[in-house]
């Protein structure tokens with residue numbers, strides 16, 4: 001695919017998206033090829049050979065630009081003369097990957113550069129930034145060893161660029177990347193550094209599966225924009241394994257995110273479950289049995305968090321011998337807190353009930369005994 005065609009295609013895709021035809025209605029990053037856009041600031045490279053990070057500066061504030069590479073040995077050379085160029089260092093393997101970004105959490109909205117291709121192929125352009133739909137932009141474009149290969153990357157819709165990575169594909173090799181310009185309408189720098197408070201560990205609020213937790217604000221150094229922590233201090237933090245991560249971030253003028261830090265808030269469930277007192281149970285043995293199965297209802301349990309289990313020892317339905325046996329019921333919550341209660345199972349001996357004929361004989365015997373006793377008393 002030729003560069004001009006790809007450029008038109010990108011523009012067409014952008015226009016289609018801009019018209020709201022798709023769910024992701026707006027493109028955030030536009031790449032134009034073959035145009036040497038001068039509306040940005042030259043990156044002035046610092047002379048260096050065989051370094052892991054070639055640096056330069058851009059803008060009135062001398063913002064530091066880092067060029068890093070993962071190709072070959074990762075060593076670079078920076079040439080500030082004429083058309084500043086960064087290439088693979090002396091004696092290293094060919095340059096096929098390069099990432100450029102501003103130090104100090106700075107962002108930019110436009111990058112212009114020229115890939116001087118030693119071997120034709122393609123370049124995969126990967127753009128990281130702020131609020132870019134999908135998290136990043138990525139597309140590939142042809143590079144021709146027979147000509148210069150200019151690219152202009154522009155963030156639109158208020159998005160901000162934090163880094164641009166160039167990776168040679170389809171056999172391409174970069175001789176160097178030169179004429180680099182960064183800037184645009186919203187180049188933003190930050191000298192802010194923030195330090196989060198130490199991790200917070202606390203117990204649940206009574207009857208709550210969590211707690212309202214306050215924590216100290218992060219400490220800052222340098223000049224910082226507004227710092228916001230999420231979840232905010234004073235929020236309700238649930239009981240959750242590993243705790244809840246709190247992220248504090250600096251808001252940059254222009255909408256970007258500057259310095260960040262994070263820490264955890266852990267709320268432990270230390271409240272044991274509630275457990276109703278089970279009533280004692282009394283049963284009688286069946287004739288000719290030496291023990292009897294006894295079932296009893298599970299006690300009513302409750303807890304500040306879900307996941308309570310209850311167990312009885314011996315369990316309901318077990319065979320109980322004559323006499324009293326103590327049953328222990330224990331409720332255990334998801335954090336291992338336990339509450340126990342005991343009750344008695346009383347098994348009475350079998351009591352034989354006389355049949356009707358047996359009862360009649362007993363009554364007759366008692367009656368005869370009464371008559372005999374009456375006669376004896378009259379003979380006295």
Ligand SMILES: [Ca+2]
Pocket residue numbers: 269270271272273303304305333334335337
């Ligand atoms: Ca609990």
